[in-house]
Amino acid sequence: DAMVIQNPRYQVTQFGKPVTLSCSQTLNHNVMYWYQQKSSQAPKLLFHYYDKDFNNEADTPDNFQSRRPNTSFCFLDIRSPGLGDAAMYLCATLPGFSTDTQYFGPGTRLTVL
Amino acid sequence: DQQVKQNSPSLSVQEGRISILNCDYTNSMFDYFLWYKKYPAEGPTFLISISSIKDKNEDGRFTVFLNKSAKHLSLHIVPSQPGDSAVYFCAASADSSASKIIFGSGTRLSIRP
Structure with a gap:
């Protein structure tokens, strides 16, 4: 049933x-799409893919990278996590550019020790 | 510099009464607005939207009002039910679609018996 799946939680x-x-x-x-949401803050767009075309937000740190090997999968790589990268990371999808809403996964909560 | 602001981090409403959640925006180019609802441990789910050509959109118990001159929108829930307890995010877009949306920081709504 799940439409957008994020692992691990x-x-x-x-x-x-x-x-x-x-x-x-x-x-x-x-x-x-990949969003970062810190506690009590707005989800912040990091980057998105339209098919294989990658679109990075201007203020997304270089520490964050992404890969989309096929339509179904998208990965967020954090090369050297800092304490400030602890957050909820939300993935979302959209059928195309002229639709009503994005569809979100449940998120992955990242803790950095 | 937040373009979408939800100035009330929390709101408590008695069951059966009306809940009014407010949202302000600063970018006059925004032309499409959405409300999302988020339960703990789940991703945001789409609730209702409104285009800037309208000033009201209704869906069952949920109504969104848009005041373009004031750059303000509100979500009315009536009557409020216990299952409405969640975090509500306001979001806005400048391209008449949900392709690139800017979120507010959310309002936690609690419905008390």
């Missing part, structure tokens, strides 16, 4: 140790 990593979060979708949507 909870991730603990150590300061500076690379970590990868994954998102998969069964909706066959063209567009996939």
